[in-house]
Amino acid sequence: MSTIETQAVPAGTWAVDKVHSNVGFSVAYMAGAFTGTFGDFDVVVTDGRLKGSAKVASVQVKDPNLEAHLQSPEFFDAERNPELIFESNSIDRDGDVVKVDGEITIRGHTEPVEITGLISEQIADPYGGDRFGLKLEAVIARDRFGMSWNNPLPSGEPALSNEVAITADLQLSKQD
Amino acid sequence: MRVLGISGSLRRDSHNTALLRHAGELFEAEGVEFTIYDGLREIPIYDEDLDLESPHEAVARIRSVVREADAVFFATPEYNSSIPGGLKNALDWLSRPSLEESALRNKPVAVVGASTGAFGAVWAQAELRKVLGATGARVVEGEVAVGHATHRFDENGHLNDEGLEDQVREVVRALLAETQPHEPARLAA
Numbered sequence: 001m002s003t004i005e006t007q008a009v010p011a012g013t014w015a016v017d018k019v020h021s022n023v024g025f026s027v028a029y030m031a032g033a034f035t036g037t038f039g040d041f042d043v044v045v046t047d048g049r050l051k052g053s054a055k056v057a058s059v060q061v062k063d064p065n066l067e068a069h070l071q072s073p074e075f076f077d078a079e080r081n082p083e084l085i086f087e088s089n090s091i092d093r094d095g096d097v098v099k100v101d102g103e104i105t106i107r108g109h110t111e112p113v114e115i116t117g118l119i120s121e122q123i124a125d126p127y128g129g130d131r132f133g134l135k136l137e138a139v140i141a142r143d144r145f146g147m148s149w150n151n152p153l154p155s156g157e158p159a160l161s162n163e164v165a166i167t168a169d170l171q172l173s174k175q176d
Numbered sequence: 177m178r179v180l181g182i183s184g185s186l187r188r189d190s191h192n193t194a195l196l197r198h199a200g201e202l203f204e205a206e207g208v209e210f211t212i213y214d215g216l217r218e219i220p221i222y223d224e225d226l227d228l229e230s231p232h233e234a235v236a237r238i239r240s241v242v243r244e245a246d247a248v249f250f251a252t253p254e255y256n257s258s259i260p261g262g263l264k265n266a267l268d269w270l271s272r273p274s275l276e277e278s279a280l281r282n283k284p285v286a287v288v289g290a291s292t293g294a295f296g297a298v299w300a301q302a303e304l305r306k307v308l309g310a311t312g313a314r315v316v317e318g319e320v321a322v323g324h325a326t327h328r329f330d331e332n333g334h335l336n337d338e339g340l341e342d343q344v345r346e347v348v349r350a351l352l353a354e355t356q357p358h359e360p361a362r363l364a365a
Contacts, residue, residue, distance in 0.1 A: 064274065064276065065274060065275045065276075067276075068274065068275035068276040068278075068281075068312065069275055069310070069312070072275070072281065072282070072309075072312040073282065073309070073312070073313070073314045073315070074309045074310070074312075079282045080358045149309070
């Protein structure tokens with residue numbers, strides 16, 4: 001009789017389908033939110049371990065000057081720290097809810113982070129492959145990574161929140 | 177290695193230019209070439225109509241000397257609680273045509289200041305750091321506030337206060353450290 005191990009995520013190697021996935025961030029700004037995405041990123045899940053990275057130079061927001069500002073030493077410091085990196089230590093699953101413990105590295109500084117998200121069932125796609133989805137959100141305090149730029153509102157309150165949500169909406173495709 | 181000094185004061189006997197000269201000797205003692213930029217008064221007031229592919233000669237010159245420098249060391253007085261207009265004007269030209277092409281982008285910079293009042297231009301220094309950060313520069317930590325500047329230099333223009341000299345040396349070293357190559361974070365194998 002064999003033992004069946006419960007896998008939080010399907011076994012094997014799964015690579016992100018970059019066309020049908022998004023990695024970005026959202027931070028409260030003034031009366032709403034400021035959001036952006038990373039055009040160039042990579043995620044691989046291998047036997048229940050997730051590794052992901054995003055290129056800072058690929059940050060996309062709605063203004064080229066803001067993109068340059070985000071890449072400057074006041075924010076991500078793209079010249080010295082070209083990538084954001086995440087690596088999981090463990091992934092736990094309860095139904096369609098996953099809890100990912102790992103470490104995130106931004107501006108060369110690494111912090112532990114706990115992510116709660118959703119996982120979809122593995123399906124067969126129309127191209128003969130298998131895939132599953134992960135929807136993840138990590139909230140970080142940007143000042144922990146040396147990004148403390150702000151602009152005070154007339155009230156004296158900061159315009160830009162210290163808490164930033166990093167989001168990843170991923171489709172992962174089984175590799176042979 | 178080459179460091180460019182920029183004084184926010186044009187006055188011939190400027191305390192800030194004296195402070196730059198003093199810092200320059202400390203740079204030279206570290207084997208670094210130090211030059212004080214002298215063209216601030218020639219730069220026209222920023223006007224987008226003049227912001228053309230071939231800019232005014234003085235604008236082209238400051239952009240070129242800043243680009244060629246490995247780092248820039250600023251000394252600023254404080255006018256009406258802020259940066260002198262001429263210095264801000266130069267930074268506005270340097271930041272153009274876009275943040276991505278700014279001559280100050282990723283440039284290591286340091287800020288010190290002197291004033292004849294008690295506070296040593298601390299507000300102007302804070303504003304200058306803010307503006308430099310917005311232009312994409314790599315602003316190092318550290319502040320030197322030379323208050324009562326009339327009494328802080330000897331007849332040869334050297335700082336006569338050891339504590340202040342140590343602070344300037346600290347900022348000089350911090351700026352040189354910032355120019356060193358940096359190993360970026362890499363995804364572990």
